[in-house]
Amino acid sequence: MSGHSKWSTIKRKKGANDAQRAKIFTKIAREITVVVKAGGPDPDNNSKLKDIISKARANNMPNDNIMRTIKKAAGETGGDNYEDITYEGYGPNGVAVIVETLTDNRNRTAGDMRHYFDKFHGNLGQTGCVSFMFDKKGVIIIEADGQDEDELMMAALDAGAEDFSAEEGYYEITCDPDNFSSVREALEANYTLSSADIDMIPQTTVELTSEDDIKYMSKLLEMLEDNDDVQNVYHNWDNPPEE
Numbered sequence: 001m002s003g004h005s006k007w008s009t010i011k012r013k014k015g016a017n018d019a020q021r022a023k024i025f026t027k028i029a030r031e032i033t034v035v036v037k038a039g040g041p042d043p044d045n046n047s048k049l050k051d052i053i054s055k056a057r058a059n060n061m062p063n064d065n066i067m068r069t070i071k072k073a074a075g076e077t078g079g080d081n082y083e084d085i086t087y088e089g090y091g092p093n094g095v096a097v098i099v100e101t102l103t104d105n106r107n108r109t110a111g112d113m114r115h116y117f118d119k120f121h122g123n124l125g126q127t128g129c130v131s132f133m134f135d136k137k138g139v140i141i142i143e144a145d146g147q148d149e150d151e152l153m154m155a156a157l158d159a160g161a162e163d164f165s166a167e168e169g170y171y172e173i174t175c176d177p178d179n180f181s182s183v184r185e186a187l188e189a190n191y192t193l194s195s196a197d198i199d200m201i202p203q204t205t206v207e208l209t210s211e212d213d214i215k216y217m218s219k220l221l222e223m224l225e226d227n228d229d230v231q232n233v234y235h236n237w238d239n240p241p242e243e
Contacts, residue, residue, distance in 0.1 A: 021060070027231055028056045029069045030102050034082050036073035047181045051196070054184060058193055087113045088131055089124040091220050091235065092213040095206045096130035097122070099224055100232040109229045116227075120220035121213070134200040134234060137162075138180030140173040140187060141195040147171065152191065159186035170194065174201070202236035214239075 031052050039046035043053055049070070056066050082102040087110075091097050097117075103109040117124045142152065144166070152171055153164045160179045165172045175183045177198050184196045208214045217237055224233045 023226070023228070024059055025056075025061050025065060026228065028052065028059060028061055029065070030082060031231060032056070032066070032069045033073040033076075034084070034102060036070055037076070041070050041074035051181055051184065054188060054193065054196055058195055085109065086127070086131075087124060088127060088129050089113075089117050089122055090130065091117075091120070091122040091237065092216045093206060093208055093210070095122075095208070095217055095235055095237045096133050096202065097220070097224075098131060098134065098200055098234040099230055100234075101227075101229045102231050103229040109227075112227055112229070116220055116223045120216040120223070122216075122220060131200070133204065133236060134202050136177050137199055137201050138175040138177050138183060139195070139197060139199040139201070140175075140184060140193055142171045142173070142187070142191050143194050144170050147191070155190065156183070156187060159183045197232075199232075200234035202234070205236045205238035207238050 032049065035046060035048040035052055039048060041049070043050040053066055057063075082104055083106055085101050085103060085106060087099040087101065089097050089099075099113060101109050101113075114124050116122075140156075140161075149166055149171070156164050156173045160183050161173045161175045163174045173183070173187070180196075180198060184193070187193065188196075208217060217239075221233060221235070224230050
């Protein structure tokens with residue numbers, strides 16, 4: 001889930017309990033299945049698979065799980081066929097929300113999305129209603145602990161990154177999505193990545209001041225994150241880390 005608490009989200013995932021970790025692994029396995037079926041099981045010839053393997057490892061997914069998922073997907077001639085569907089809408093007080101899903105039942109998923117938005121004082125919109133408020137970027141997060149900031153910044157820029165920022169406890173590197181794989185691979189050779197993914201970065205943010213709005217928005221994000229069909233959620237709520 002991506003908003004303006006990226007680092008707290010990463011730390012929460014790293015500290016997830018067994019049930020939460022299993023759900024994260026299931027979502028990543030679904031991504032692996034889709035890209036293997038589309039581009040083959042060899043990461044050297046399938047850059048999207050290589051990116052997802054890196055993401056899986058950053059989320060502490062066991063290598064045996066990764067390899068087993070790849071082999072299963074490569075051997076399936078039928079099996080589950082997942083459809084990539086993106087939903088857009090508004091949360092309380094006009095917070096823009098984008099939900100990326102992989103589903104084998106679009107009617108079920110569409111019904112779930114509509115229910116969540118309606119229940120928590122939002123509304124599901126048409127395709128394109130909020131995506132223009134976001135920029136698609138490759139985002140790489142590296143913990144600041146023990147890293148030389150200048151050295152890391154030069155390595156990132158030399159690899160093709162567009163921007164580098166030092167935040168509290170971590171460094172954030174952004175790049176054009178087309179350069180994401182090459183930037184990630186260059187940094188991965190010398191640094192441990194806490195997170196590496198394609199994100200939708202909001203151009204502006206919305207602050208919620210009403211306790212009810214904060215409660216409904218928090219619950220909406222919680223329900224979306226808990227749905228097995230949902231892969232990523234992006235929003236422009238400027239939520240503090242404790243939220």
